[in-house]
Amino acid sequence: MKASIRDVALILAIASFATIFLSSMYTFSGMIFPGINYIYQGLGVSIAPNLVTNIVFDFRGFDTLGEAFILVSAVVTTMLVFGRGKVNLGGDDNE
Amino acid sequence: MVLETTVPFLQSVGPNLFGLLYTGPTICALIIGIIAGAMMHKTPTNGIKLNTSAWIAIIIVALLVAFWLGTFPYYTGLNFGPGFVMAIIGAIIGRAVLGTKIKA
Amino acid sequence: MSDLLKLIAYPASFLMIGYGVMTILGGHITPGGGFQGGAMMASGAILCILAYGLKDNPFSLSHERMSLVESCGALLYICLGLVGLLAGGSFLYNVGTNIYGLVPAGLQTMFNYPDALHAGIIPYLNIAIGVKVFIGLTTLVILFYGVTKFAGDYIDNEEID
Numbered sequence: 054m055k056a057s058i059r060d061v062a063l064i065l066a067i068a069s070f071a072t073i074f075l076s077s078m079y080t081f082s083g084m085i086f087p088g089i090n091y092i093y094q095g096l097g098v099s100i101a102p103n104l105v106t107n108i109v110f111d112f113r114g115f116d117t118l119g120e121a122f123i124l125v126s127a128v129v130t131t132m133l134v135f136g137r138g139k140v141n142l143g144g145d146d147n148e
Numbered sequence: 149m150v151l152e153t154t155v156p157f158l159q160s161v162g163p164n165l166f167g168l169l170y171t172g173p174t175i176c177a178l179i180i181g182i183i184a185g186a187m188m189h190k191t192p193t194n195g196i197k198l199n200t201s202a203w204i205a206i207i208i209v210a211l212l213v214a215f216w217l218g219t220f221p222y223y224t225g226l227n228f229g230p231g232f233v234m235a236i237i238g239a240i241i242g243r244a245v246l247g248t249k250i251k252a
Numbered sequence: 253m254s255d256l257l258k259l260i261a262y263p264a265s266f267l268m269i270g271y272g273v274m275t276i277l278g279g280h281i282t283p284g285g286g287f288q289g290g291a292m293m294a295s296g297a298i299l300c301i302l303a304y305g306l307k308d309n310p311f312s313l314s315h316e317r318m319s320l321v322e323s324c325g326a327l328l329y330i331c332l333g334l335v336g337l338l339a340g341g342s343f344l345y346n347v348g349t350n351i352y353g354l355v356p357a358g359l360q361t362m363f364n365y366p367d368a369l370h371a372g373i374i375p376y377l378n379i380a381i382g383v384k385v386f387i388g389l390t391t392l393v394i395l396f397y398g399v400t401k402f403a404g405d406y407i408d409n410e411e412i413d
Contacts, residue, residue, distance in 0.1 A: 100349050101280035101371045102222065109285070110374045114344040118333070121326060121381060124388045132395055160368045171366040173277050176379060180273050183321060183383060184293065189312050196258050206263050210270065217274070220281050223368050235273035236266055248312045 163225040170223065177231040181238020182246070188239075190247035203240065210236045253303050261303035262310050268296030272382070279378040280371045286378040290385025297390045306398050313394055318387050325384035332373055332380070335363070348372025 097107045109117055164171045192198070214232040219225070275282075276289030297311055304310065336345030341354045348364040349372040350357075365375045 096351070100346070100351075101369060101374060103280050103282070105283070106280050106285050106374060106378075110279075110377050111346050111372070114333070114377065117377070117381070118329060118344075121329065121384055124385065125322075125326070128388050128391050128395075131392060135395065136399060159370075161370070162368075164366055170368060172375065173367075176277060176375070177273050180276070180379060180383065181269070184269050184386075187297070187311055187313075187317065187321070189310055196255075196262065198262070202263070206266060210267070213267070213270075220278050222281060229274065231274045231277050232270045235270045239266055239269060248314075248317075 160222055160224065168226045169230050170225070173220075173231045174234050177234035178238040178241075181235040182242035184235075185239040185242020185244075186246040188243045188247050189250055190243060191250050206236065207233075253305075257303045261299050265296035265300050268299065269293050272296065272386070276378055276382040277375065280369065280374050286381030287385055289378075290382040291389060293382065293386040294389035294393075297386075298393050301390075301393060301397060306394070313390070318391060322384055322387040325380050325382075325387070328380040329377060329384075332376060346372040346374070348374075 093104070093108065093112070097104050097112075100111060101107050163169055165174065210233050214229045215227075217229045217232060218227055219229050272289045272291075272293030272295075274289075275284040275292055276286060279285035279289070300309060300311055301313075306313070333344040336347050337343045339345075339347060339355050339359055341347075341352070345354070347355050347359055349370050350360045363373055363376075365371055365373070367375070
């Protein structure tokens with residue numbers, strides 16, 4: 054096909070896809086159900102003012118333990134891959 | 149499932165230590181500073197030796213910065229953040245007590 | 253690096269460690285917390301590594317000392333979780349603020365952070381994570397700074413840098 058016909062087809066396809074997608078997103082905004090959010094916001098303010106720290110360290114503290122485990126495994130993996138066979142981290146070994 | 153008991157809203161407590169500061173931030177900042185000071189060498193390295201006047205200058209700068217920073221929100225009492233100064237003092241103490249010596 | 257950089261890098265690292273501690277201890281009030289404060293503390297040590305190199309560093313970067321401090325940070329987190337498990341309730345139960353009333357009042361006042369707000373064990377968890385991240389990020393930068401040759405190119409246990 055010629056380049057100009059390909060450009061027209063591309064513009065029509067993008068315009069139709071954008072219209073359908075944005076109209077469906079606009080309809081979704083009235084159908085969102087909060088779920089357990091009213092318990093978090095009603096109960097969390099009596100523990101600490103920062104709601105993010107509340108959820109990360111109090112309601113979902115077990116996932117933060119997994120995050121600390123990821124830090125350890127990342128350092129070990131980097132040392133294995135980039136160590137090039139000999140890793141000497143400096144400092145004294147006599148203590 | 150909603151809790152039936154009523155939970156009290158956020159209430160503030162007055163200062164504990166001498167009526168001006170809180171015990172939590174001062175003592176915990178000292179402990180973290182000692183841990184950070186344990187990672188330092190005790191003897192001077194590479195010809196850079198800091199005199200006593202240099203350490204006093206660092207402490208004066210730390211007091212000025214703590215006064216300009218202020219306290220955390222919801223805290224009543226003195227308008228001075230003790231965590232900053234206690235961390236630096238803890239680093240100095242940790243370096244002097246728990247630091248490693250370099251041989252030769 | 254020149255002498256002026258070496259003179260100013262060491263006191264500047266003290267100020268960075270102070271800022272990092274302030275961010276860790278305000279984790280339940282201001283934006284911040286354990287991970288962010290630990291990264292700020294690590295940047296103080298990284299400044300000294302960049303200015304001094306790996307030899308003659310004011311920080312002692314030996315392997316035993318750093319692994320000891322990092323392991324203590326991780327174990328403190330797990331031990332605080334086991335307290336909640338053994339005293340009734342569940343793992344990582346907030347024994348400072350006793351929402352469900354499962355823990356006696358003596359244990360609740362012992363583990364509460366003495367503060368203006370009754371936040372429970374959240375600041376202690378922040379401190380454990382902060383110390384751990386400080387050591388972990390410093391180890392990564394030492395690794396990328398020090399290892400530049402293959403194993404066969406080192407002659408007779410030659411030192412890095």
